[in-house]
Amino acid sequence: MPRQSGGHLTAGRTGLEDREPQARPPSPAELDAIFDALREAYGESQWWPTAATEGPAQRLEICLGAILTQNTSWRGAAAALANLGAADALSCEAIVALPEDALADLVRPSGYYHAKARKLQAFCATVIEEYDGDIDALLEGDPDEVRARLLSLWGVGPETADAMTLYAARLPTFVVDAYAYRLFERLGCPPGPRRYDVYRDFLLGAIGPDVHALNEWHALIVRHGQRTCLKSTPRCGECALLDRCAFGQSEVG
Ligand code: SF4
Numbered sequence: 034m035p036r037q038s039g040g041h042l043t044a045g046r047t048g049l050e051d052r053e054p055q056a057r058p059p060s061p062a063e064l065d066a067i068f069d070a071l072r073e074a075y076g077e078s079q080w081w082p083t084a085a086t087e088g089p090a091q092r093l094e095i096c097l098g099a100i101l102t103q104n105t106s107w108r109g110a111a112a113a114l115a116n117l118g119a120a121d122a123l124s125c126e127a128i129v130a131l132p133e134d135a136l137a138d139l140v141r142p143s144g145y146y147h148a149k150a151r152k153l154q155a156f157c158a159t160v161i162e163e164y165d166g167d168i169d170a171l172l173e174g175d176p177d178e179v180r181a182r183l184l185s186l187w188g189v190g191p192e193t194a195d196a197m198t199l200y201a202a203r204l205p206t207f208v209v210d211a212y213a214y215r216l217f218e219r220l221g222c223p224p225g226p227r228r229y230d231v232y233r234d235f236l237l238g239a240i241g242p243d244v245h246a247l248n249e250w251h252a253l254i255v256r257h258g259q260r261t262c263l264k265s266t267p268r269c270g271e272c273a274l275l276d277r278c279a280f281g282q283s284e285v286g
Contacts, residue, residue: 044211044214044215044218044227044264045211045215045263045264045265046264046265047214047215047218047219047280048218048219048279048280048283049218049223053226053227054218054223054225054226054227055223055225056223056224056225056226057221057222057223058222058223058224058225058235058239059217059220059222059224059239061239063222063277064239064240066277067220067274067277068246068249068250068253070273070274071253071254071256071257071273071274072249072253073273074257074261074273075253075256075257075260077249078248078249078252078253078256079245079248079249079252080200080248080251080252081095081098081196081200081201082107082111083095083098084114084115084118084123085123089167089168089169090123092168092169092172092201092202093123093124093125093160093168093201094114094123095196095197095200095201096156096168096197096201097114097117097123097128097153097156098110098111098114099193099196099197099200099201100149100152100153100156100188100189100193101113101114101140101143101149101153102143103145103149103152103190103192103193104144104145105143105144105145108142109142109143109144110142110143112142112143113139113140113141113142113143113146113149116139116140116141116142117139117140120139122136122139125157125158125160125161125166125168126157126161126166128153128154128157129154129157129158129161131154133147133150133151133154134150136150136153136154137149137150140153148188151188152187152188152189155186155187155188156186156188156189159171159186168201171183172197172198172201172202172204173202175204176198176202176204176205176206176242179198179202179204180194180195180198180204180206183197183198191209191229191230191233192208192209192210192229195207195208195209195233196208199244199247199248199251200248203244204244205237205241205242205243205244205247206233206237206247207232207233207236207237207240207247207250207251208251209229209232209233209236210251210254210255211258212254212255212257212258212259212262213232213236213251213254214227214232215258215262215264216254216257216258216262217232218280219262219267219278219280219281220274220277220278220279220280221278221279221280224236236250257274261273262274267280267281267284269281269282269284269285270285
């Protein structure tokens with residue numbers, strides 16, 4: 034999901050560096066309290082940021098952005114999307130028609146730009162060849178079916194597939210990232226080992242199929258990770274979760 038800061042995301046210090054985190058999943062009441070505190074601190078988000086405001090163009094832009102933000106900052110992905118827009122290349126047909134080197138040049142700000150150019154072209158070629166150019170046909174179906182379809186595409190991993198499923202298809206799933214591992218480990222209530230499906234399955238099951246809530250949960254976790262629960266220097270003294278965070282209390286002494 035959109036990230037403001039650069040670099041490959043890692044969870045950072047969580048107090049569990051020396052051992053595999055054991056499961057001590059948050060209770061429903063704890064989850065509610067965490068959500069309420071974060072929402073009080075940051076307000077409502079309702080992502081995903083796009084230039085297009087609705088329709089298939091917006092859904093395609095979300096999918097392209099989900100690929101472009103892999104392992105990099107949202108700022109870089111947004112700059113790459115702006116370049117594509119300025120080149121009138123925010124369509125599957127235009128992306129496939131561009132020479133790979135020219136496309137790589139346009140998406141250079143997102144990093145790994147040759148690989149990302151290939152991923153964008155593979156994604157767009159699939160939409161054209163298998164879905165008659167209709168992004169909505171790719172995103173249509175029940176959540177598990179859509180997620181599995183996206184996961185089967187080259188260059189689309191679990192986080193990218195879940196971002197597309199939740200934000201473009203508007204179907205229920207949980208988007209897990211390093212901010213989520215960091216938060217729940219630091220709070221002392223990790224759903225289990227730091228593995229994507231462990232976190233996703235637990236959080237999706239606990240939150241339920243409310244797309245609005247799932248959108249907001251992920252947005253709040255990312256904003257918290259970017260602004261307060263920083264990787265190396267968490268701002269625990271000003272954190273809305275300090276009273277329930279053993280790691281934070283050890284930081285502030
Ligand atoms: S108290 Fe510190 S470590 Fe705990 S959630 Fe807040 S910022 Fe993160």
